[in-house]
Amino acid sequence: MQTKQVIERWGMFELTLLGPSTGNPYKDVNLQAVFRYNGREQTITGFYDGDGIYKIRFMPNVVGEWTYQTISNASELAGQVGSFTCSEPSAGNHGPVQVKNEQQFVYADGTSYFPFGTTCYAWTHQPEALQQQTLRTLQSSPFNKIRMCIFPKNYSFNKEETVLFPFNGSETDGFDWTTFNPQFFALLEERLLELQQMGIEADLILFHPYDKGRWGFDRMDADTDDFYLKYVLARLGAFRNVWWSLANEYDFMKEKTMADWDRLFLIVRENDPYVHLRSIHNGTKMYDHQSIKFYDHTHPWVTHCSIQHWDVTLAAIWRNQFKKPIVIDECCYEGNVPQRWGNVSGQEMVRRVWDGVTRGAFVTHGETYVHPEDEIWWAKGGSLYGESPERINYLRQILAEAPKNYTVMPHIYDxxxxxxxxxxxxxxxxxxxxxxxxxxxxxxxxxxxxxxxxxxxxxxxxxxxxxxxxxxxxxxxxxxxxxxxxxx
Amino acid sequence: MQTKQVIERWGMFELTLLGPSTGNPYKDVNLQAVFRYNGREQTITGFYDGDGIYKIRFMPNVVGEWTYQTISNASELAGQVGSFTCSEPSAGNHGPVQVKNEQQFVYADGTSYFPFGTTCYAWTHQPEALQQQTLRTLQSSPFNKIRMCIFPKNYSFNKEETVLFPFNGSETDGFDWTTFNPQFFALLEERLLELQQMGIEADLILFHPYDKGRWGFDRMDADTDDFYLKYVLARLGAFRNVWWSLANEYDFMKEKTMADWDRLFLIVRENDPYVHLRSIHNGTKMYDHQSIKFYDHTHPWVTHCSIQHWDVTLAAIWRNQFKKPIVIDECCYEGNVPQRWGNVSGQEMVRRVWDGVTRGAFVTHGETYVHPEDEIWWAKGGSLYGESPERINYLRQILAEAPKNYTVMPHIYDxxxxxxxxxxxxxxxxxxxxxxxxxxxxxxxxxxxxxxxxxxxxxxxxxxxxxxxxxxxxxxxxxxxxxxxxxx
Known part of the structure; x- marks a missing residue:
């Protein structure tokens, strides 16, 4: 008899099964498992991992003995049963981050979580050595959240060829919108785990406009969007450090309507049994200041506000308007590129972070210094050169010493x-x-x-x-x- | 035969008449004169100056021979006739400032006027020596506009006794709301002329909330407001360097409704034959950022926007919204007082002025350094200690060298x-x-x-x-x- 598997609370149980590899398993095969603990029951969707391999991932949130039983339209996959033990979490595992009251965040175990994020949109699409460098940099940085895209990025300073894509295919030959590339996801998952080990939340950007038709990920049809989203949710939902950022600069994605965003949010909500954080990030048109368009963050499926705005002093307006925690995920970056959003000083970056925090919000870092090989942190990761991270770390330490139930005090005038x-x-x-x-x-x-x-x-x-x-x-x-x- | 009086174009012709001094001449006597030039006709209202003296002031805007004839319900004042010659303006007299297109200002003679204003709310209510000091400081400053209040000010750093008031009476005995104090106005007019000689426009604040019931000028009844306003317009309208600022922080004047402001604007429009600039300045509540309330500057009686806001980068929004020139008359002041609106660095003040100007707006200076006798420029005038004026002067010189029909260029991205x-x-x-x-x-x-x-x-x-x-x-x-x- 096999020793019973032990999975720590908020760790990941993974069941691997062999099943049909003919036809299109991504489309044809349904697979779920019902996980049970002491009368509690959770139905979890599995996914096809290629080569006849199917997986079901589950993040247990209660310590004790769990059992499972699979359900499938493929007979080889149906009716599989088993059990595992969920143990106390190890040090540093505080569970997924949730919203606490209308201003803050907290880990599932009650530990305060103050997001000090950074931004490396396409770091997992870079050569392996650069990815390793990014991980080393993160390790010694103050950051405990990272904004990163699933799809590759086609944008200034970031136009190189990409090797791996979520869908099968290539830039030259086009993509098969009915099958996924498990190798792409395996690499992404390795990165998610490495981030998790460093205590870094992955604010995963599910859609973004930095494609402009090059690959077409910004203009897939609604069925393909939904198909992609459900696959991502089945594969990645059991990582405790995942957040769902529906989009970056969603308002710049001309092919999508507001109704599309509502639908995509609902798909995320319905297919994420763990209730990870959900947000959507706006763009700003700086040249006329009239096109800043927030998604309606009062919708119940939005857990917090992920805002782009240069004036972080407006945090109180947004909180009053949306009654949710405010994360200003872009307020310009420390750097010296020509673009206005990427050339404020480290001093100004630090000011915005401090200003936001003392208004009860949180402000995300980014860095955009001109680099001879265009290895710019904000897009590709690599190394940090700026003056703000150590000051952000200083603030993070100060905040760690604050009473955990602090709130904004608007009655202290001005x-x-x-x-x-x-x-x-x-x-x-x-x-x-x-x-x-x-x-x-x-x-x-x-x-x-x-x-x-x-x-x-x-x-x-x-x-x-x-x-x-x-x-x-x-x-x-x-x-x-x-x-x-x-x-x- | 007397030599015919010569008045320069946009200078001031003043006719003095003796009339009734019994009863209440401020209320009982009507006096007007019809001024005629070559078929052109302007009806100008006079005013009672106390001691049986009546005056009619007129600013001619066409060079040539003018005649006049008075009209009054008092027989001594009616039917007076006379004439004067209007000559070419002297050097430095460009006439009153007007709006040019939707972005700029221009003197009546076509010379460009770029407002580089400053703020000394209650300088004419200070001891004479301090007023003289203010004039000397202005003389060597870069400023060509000054925001100043008609009524005295009761506010932080500015709570001293005031000697002269527009109405007869005193703080202890109260005021006679049916008669004015000509001595108060004579002093104010002296100051207006001194400013005029220095090329400084007087952005006269007609109402303000910094009274709080101490004297009651912030809560006069509608009839008294109108009575006051018409007297001010009759006395001061012929000064070419006068602008009408209906109020400072109008939204903080709890005793007035929006309908009151509309009415007061219309009184100004109807009683100012010279069409001086008209605006109204908002307050901001910094602690929750939700109470910024602009008067509707699209009303035809508003000539330009007089805005208070800390974020001057929003100029394009306001211009698109109101289609009028934007003057950001308060964006915080250079200084170090405890109040948030009065403690930005000179460097920050200069940044805001430059930023506003290159967005096609204009930004007004103010200074609020702690002073042992509370002689703070923004309230009382006196001396300037800051680092911004000479930099503002540098910008003013640069702008003077710019082509006069410049416009904003929003197509130059970011x-x-x-x-x-x-x-x-x-x-x-x-x-x-x-x-x-x-x-x-x-x-x-x-x-x-x-x-x-x-x-x-x-x-x-x-x-x-x-x-x-x-x-x-x-x-x-x-x-x-x-x-x-x-x-x-």
Missing amino acids: VPTIGIEGEYYLQYYGLHQPLYRTIELPEDATFRIEVIDTWGMNVVSNEEGMSGTCRIKVGGVGDRAVRIVKMK | VPTIGIEGEYYLQYYGLHQPLYRTIELPEDATFRIEVIDTWGMNVVSNEEGMSGTCRIKVGGVGDRAVRIVKMK
């Missing part, structure tokens, strides 16, 4: 502040440079007031035993934050 | 640019810092391309003989503008 009244305050002054500010603190407690140089990454003044109406000596210079902590 | 296609381009990069940019210039002409350090106020690179597709070496640092001029 300085963005997060905290808990009478306990903790984190304010950001950014390009505002008052000589001083006053704050009303409780009379019956004492506080430590620290003025932080957010660029220099150090505390420039620290006053203890403060109480009541306090004067904060911001100092009349920019790039300052203030942390006020109740003393024990 | 760098704000004004100019004339194939002739002249002025671009501002600000906090965007590309290493390089390309621009398509005509093949059949040659151009000079200058990269300008907007903070250092010098040209950092200058390439001549450029043609066709050109690479602009912006240099990967911030605070850069580019000027491209067709060579003769």
Whole structure:
């Protein structure tokens, strides 16, 4: 008798079965399994992995003994039964990220998750050595989320040939829109696992406009879109670190209507038993400022707002409008490329991240420095050259020390502040440079007031035993934050 | 026989008459004069100046011989006739400023007027020595427009006693809402003339909320508002350098409705034969970003948009929405006071002015440095301490050299640019810092391309003989503008 397989909570159980390889198994064969634990039941869809191999992946979320039984229209695949043990999660496995209240995120085990994302749209489409370099860079970076595309990217600085595609076929010969390339997905899955091991959430972009008809992934018909989406969901849904970003700059995809986006969202919702995070990211036309068009984030199938906007101070508007956590996934990138979205200084990048965070939002990093081989982080990964990551890391550390149930404090007039009244305050002054500010603190407690140089990454003044109406000596210079902590 | 009086074009002819001083002449006596030139006729309303003195002021706009005849319900004032000669304007007198097309301003004589304004809300309510200091400072400043209030101001850093008021009365005894104080107006008029001599337009704020019931000027009844407004228009309309700003932060004046503002605008329009510029300035609530409320600037009685907003990059939205010139009259001030609107750096102030200008808008300066006697420029005038005025002057010089019919060039993607296609381009990069940019210039002409350090106020690179597709070496640092001029 075989030893029972042990899968940790929020790990991945994978059942491999052999079945029909004739006809088109991607289309012809249905495969599901019902997973059961103590009266609880989850029906999970499997997928064809080529060469007569079928797989069903399952992420158990309860510790204990699970059983399963397969269902299929192929007799070889139907009626398979088995069981496994779900154990306590290992260190560093906190489960998938979920929304907490209307402002924040939390891992399934209750650990706070503050997204400090970065952007490498097409890093998994690069040569292997470059992908390895990206992984090494990520390992020593402050980032715990990455925005990345499933489809390859055809865009400035990123027009090279791509070798592997989700569909079978090639750029020159065209694609078979009825079958997938398991090799493509196997590589992507390897990357997802590597990210998972580093504690990085993969904000997977399911559609994007950076194709322009070169391969046609931006203009597949509705049946093909749906077919692709269901396959992706069956293959990747059991990775705990996956988020679904329906699209990047969805409004630039002229071939799709708003009704298409609604339909695609519903397909994701119906085919993801784990309720991973779901969002859709807008584009902005900078030249006339009138075409910024958000998808209606109030739809119940949108879990949080994934926004592109250069003015992160608008976070409060969006939160009031949508009542969901705000992630500003693009606010310009640190760099020096000609394009306006990719040439702000590291200092400005850091300001936007701090400003967003102290407004109760989260702001995603990206880097776009001109590179002799066009190895630009934002598109291809590789190395980071900028000045913002270490400052973002400094903020991440500060936030890790904040009380986990902090909220925005809009009643503190005209300085963005997060905290808990009478306990903790984190304010950001950014390009505002008052000589001083006053704050009303409780009379019956004492506080430590620290003025932080957010660029220099150090505390420039620290006053203890403060109480009541306090004067904060911001100092009349920019790039300052203030942390006020109740003393024990 | 007396020598005929000579008044220059857009100068001020003033007729003084003696009439009834009993009863309430402000309410009881009507006085007008019909001014005639070569078949042209203008009816001008006079005003009571106290002590039985009545005046009619007239700004002639055509050179030649004018005659007049008075009309009044008081027999002593009726039927007076006379004449004067209107001569060519003296140097520096270009007439009143008007709107030109939907983007710019022009003096009545066709000279371009680019507003480079500043803000000294209550400078005429300060002690005489401080007012003189303000005038000296303005004399050596780059500013050609000043935002200033008729009513005194009761606000942070500006809560002192005021001596003179438009109405008779005092803070302690209250005001007689049926009579005016000619002494108050005489002083204001002296200031208006001094500004005029310096080429500075007075953007006169007719109502504002910084009273809060202390004197009651923010909550007069509709009849009193109208009475006040008509008196102001009769007294001040003939000053060529007057603009009418209906209100500052009109939306913070809780006692007035939108219908009130419409009515007040119509009174101004009907009682100003010279068609001075008319606008109304909004407030912003910075803490939740949802209460920015513009008056509907599409109303025909609004000549241009007087906007308060921190994000001057939105100029194109407003122009598309309102089809009128955009003046961003508050975008935060250079300074270091605790309030968010008054503590950006000089560098940031300069960035906003440049950014607005290269988007075809205009941005008004203000300064709010903490001062031991609270002599803060933005409220009281006095001295300027900041770093932005000389940089604003540098921009003003650059703009003075631009072709006068420049327009915004939104087709030049994602760098704000004004100019004339194939002739002249002025671009501002600000906090965007590309290493390089390309621009398509005509093949059949040659151009000079200058990269300008907007903070250092010098040209950092200058390439001549450029043609066709050109690479602009912006240099990967911030605070850069580019000027491209067709060579003769």
